[in-house]
Amino acid sequence: MPNVRLSDVAKHAGVSTKTVSNVVRGYVHVSPGTRARVQRAIDELGYRPNARGRNLATGRTRMLAVAFPDLRIPYFAELAHVIAQVASESGYRLLLEESGGPEVERAILSADEAGIVDGVLFQPVWLTSTEIAQHRRDVPFVLLGENSAPLGTDHVHIDNIAAAVQVVEHLVALGRRRIAFLGVESPVPSQTSRLRLIGYQQGLERHGLRVDTSLIVSGGAADAGAASASLGAALDGGLAADAIVCRDDLAAMGALRALSERGIRVPDDIAITGWDDITMASSVRPSLTSIRADSAQLARRALDLLFERIDGFDGLGRHEVVGHSLVARESAPGTTS
Amino acid sequence: MPNVRLSDVAKHAGVSTKTVSNVVRGYVHVSPGTRARVQRAIDELGYRPNARGRNLATGRTRMLAVAFPDLRIPYFAELAHVIAQVASESGYRLLLEESGGPEVERAILSADEAGIVDGVLFQPVWLTSTEIAQHRRDVPFVLLGENSAPLGTDHVHIDNIAAAVQVVEHLVALGRRRIAFLGVESPVPSQTSRLRLIGYQQGLERHGLRVDTSLIVSGGAADAGAASASLGAALDGGLAADAIVCRDDLAAMGALRALSERGIRVPDDIAITGWDDITMASSVRPSLTSIRADSAQLARRALDLLFERIDGFDGLGRHEVVGHSLVARESAPGTTS
DNA sequence: ACCTATTTTTACAGCGCTGTAACTTCACCG
DNA sequence: CGGTGAAGTTACAGCGCTGTAAAAATAGGT
Secondary structure: OOOOOOHHHHHHHOOOOHHHHHHHHHOOOHHHHHHHHHHHHHHHHOOOOOOHHHHHHHHHEEEEEEOOOOOOHHHHHHHHHHHHHHHOOOOEEEEEEEEOOOHHHHHHHOOOOEOOOOOOEEOOOOOOOOHHHHHOOOOEEEOOOOOOOOOOEEEHHHOHHHHHEEEEEHHHOOOOOEEEEEEOOOOOOOHHHHHHHHHHHHHHHHHOOOOOHHHHHEEEOOOOHHHHHHHHHHOOOOOOOEEEEOOOHHHHHHHHHHHHHHHHHOOOOOOEOOOOOOOHHOOOOOOOOEEEEOOHHHHHHHHHHHHHOOOOOOOOOEEEEEEEEEEOOOOOOOOOO | OOOOHHHHHHHHHHHOOOHHHHHOOOOOOHHHHHHHHHHHHHHHHHOOOOOOHHHHOOOOOOOOEEOOOOOHHHHHHHHHHHHHHHHOOOOOOOEEEEEEOHHHHHHOOOOOEOOOOOOOEEEEOOOOHHHHHHHOOOOOEEOOOOOOOOOOOOEEEOOOHHHHHHHHHHHHHOOOOOEEEEOOOOOOOOOHHHHHHHHHHHHHHOOOOOOHHHHHHOOOOHHHHHHHHHHHHHOOOOOOOOOEEEHHHHHHHHHHHHHHHHHOOOOOOOOEEOOOOOOOHHHHOOOOEEEOOOHHHHHHHHHHHHHHHOOOOOOOOOOOOOOOEEEOOOOOOOOEE
């Protein structure tokens, strides 16, 4: 059974192909009679519109790529979910692109094939703003996350520094004074970690606490196992802290494990905070105090900016900050609780 | 700057469009001289092949859809990651389709638009085999997971029943006798839960243990929070168990929390097993004994079957079983440890 | 130098659809 | 009852690429 085409339907219904197209597309100005006749032909022949033809004719695919480092990291998976939801409301589907390394990030930016997707949502981790700016790009894209973006590029993120300050203040309010930081990549910290560290530092300084580099533990970014090992080693090496700001929830979960193994109680002996508020954060014991980005808003804004670009907007890059909040849970309870 | 097309390159290089196409495609029979000349033209004009045109001409898109219930569930996110890896080795990209409900599952099966993807990997949860068989499908697809598949459809899965038996035997070897099961959906259990329950039951019977329905706790499938609540209520209601087989790792994590809240020690008082061996399983404390599907193999086989279908194979459905293993960890340690 | 076999290149006809612009039809009005 | 404008419909030219088949160029003998 050869595939049924628009023209077959047209012939069968005795109308022009364009009219069939109009019916399929739901164009308003089609008389009820014609519409019914065409619809019958469609049903009788079992016609299905072919997206490839349409894509070529319209120059659109109604697909967006989401380029995230690694879907196995819950934060990205959960964010992808939200983006998929919001995008589907506008009739867009999502193409997965796991970047997983600098080369792949570069490849995504300068994809040598056009026309696959209408736009890209990209969370760079390894690439710097300048490098991003250099790569030509024929597809509209919007950057997500903490990496600073070049002038011409849209960018949506939360205020990491402010959030980190907030975390420190939360801990200080709890009476903690020796506040460590866990999860800095080594030897080169990611931009994400950098910003969070800056906020951490600012938070300490704001309260007259000295920044003690021995309290900064590297290793274990977005990797609970590694975080557990790193923190474990640090603890065994004499790390004396009464709170730990973790770079992300996975690091925090690793921290929980390392502490539990050593009989250190959370939050009694050491308070812990995570970051991202992944679903799991509320289910572990103790549940994690964490920074939650307003991801619905993040997705909404990022897609709006992207859609504008797709529609031809070509102005300067817009940099948008979406809200975040500190969710206090057992690992570093609110002062009231 | 109007987009550069194949024909522009051809003109610029003084060759036919097909020759340019041959160069771009890496076709062997192109003389070095011509190839160089064309390549120069490509570089000079900044030409990028347009996928839409190619898709239409070839009738392929080199994209596959992965239709999973919910990416926020770590097992699916991690599986999607593996599939993406394997697929990309064959030059395929992945389109995300979160099914999230029976209607969407149905929509995915009988998608009324053709030509978006070359094939679909589908893990149905709500749809039954008969329903799946009824839906016409113009795109090749392969089913993943436990739901039984219709005769004409390929299907890759692990042996859930055997794995569940194995779990029970592991617990019995640990000396546990009152083995509960947590995470059955209510009122209608998913096929997944059904199979695991069957295996659970078989395992018990094999050791002369009575199946006690009061030990079967419903609620909390793939939802740690709900699992914690369900189990908590059961415990408070007098559930007396010395081991709990959880439907999945998320349920197990919920169980850990519920038990910890009540001061019940794991595994001393109650041993716990999970299922899926998500990344987190090894990082929580106690780490989770879990069933690990050989997901690399799962992805590999599923894609191979799918590729065969895409290449025109039209035989009966193949049903393949891939391996699994029980990973013993702290929550239900091996007898040797 | 001539013929055959092979490599390299080309012309051309689509793939299946939509945008444009123009055409036809029809209701409505003066 | 012709004129006007909107509603409904259509012909046609692509969108950018590749498959086919055949022509042109080259190589390999004798």
